[in-house]
Amino acid sequence: MSDVIAVLGLGPMGRSLTSALLRAGRPAVVWNRTPGRAGDLLDRGARWAAGPAEALEAASVALICVRNYAAVASFLPVRTSTVLVNLTSGRPAEARDLAARDLPYLDGAILSPAPAIGTPAATILCSGPPDLFEQAGPVLRDLAPTTVLVGADPGAAAAYETALLDLFAMSVGGLVHAFAMADAEGIAPRSFAPLAKPMAGLLTEQIDRFAEQLTEGRFPAAISSVASMSSTLEHLVDAADGHDLDSGALRALRAIAARAVAAGHGDSGYAALSTVIRDRGGERGDRRPPARS
């Protein structure tokens, strides 16, 4: 079996994956839709392939990392014996659609930024057939020491990634919103930053407690209640409107907290809001029950 690894897609992440493969002493063949994006990878020993088929022919494992799943679908072969590891970000349903093709297909999600690839900080989640993971696992561990098969369901890695990106996007949203609010209040970014850090740290502390409460389905308000949060959000929307800030995100959160209070969660802890977001306060009757493990 060839020890060559193919990389299809040379955006910032594809280049970083290839660079880490070369550092680990693995021969690499690369392809990108637009030629000329290989940077110094060819000088460092990577071989350029004229197309995806040529790259796959040379390799035992192929890492695919492009903009989205539609792009992957546009060049995926009809058949190949090369193990395909699709590290492109996308929705679980898209991963399942690609896995339904009769190909040796593993789906994956990279949970680290491009510069972290090949360092101890990198994490990759995979999902799909365990025998394919056995073949691709050693290659992936050269890129990310924490490489985990999260399920045989091909959509599992994308499902974790989607929920984690939800956390990241909403957190960054909170951060930029807070800087805007601070600015409107005449607080300089550098004065705000040191006090923002411990506030953001509170989020980390809450993760295990929320997981516990959501698993048990009980939401004791040990520290603060949904009713209190609801009142805080009224104050924040007023403050944002007073400064003519975009208050759309705060209004959306205020509406969720208000629905939670109306649904009887006023005295519950914040984790109860998750159940209200999920079932839209009982508006939808077509939901499967919440996960319990």
Ligand SMILES: NC(=O)c1ccc[n+]([C@@H]2O[C@H](COP(=O)([O-])OP(=O)(O)OC[C@H]3O[C@@H](n4cnc5c(N)ncnc54)[C@H](OP(=O)(O)O)[C@@H]3O)[C@@H](O)[C@H]2O)c1
């Ligand atoms: N960058 C990061 O730190 C990071 C972290 C975690 C996950 N990811 C994920 O990794 C994937 C790649 O990200 P990226 O940062 O490398 O850059 P990107 O800008 O998301 O993707 C650029 C790559 O996609 C290719 N591409 C776009 N449309 C295509 C098409 N229709 N057919 C073939 N190739 C196409 C581009 O080729 P051309 O050069 O020809 O345009 C280029 O190789 C994304 O799904 C991203 O979410 C990235």
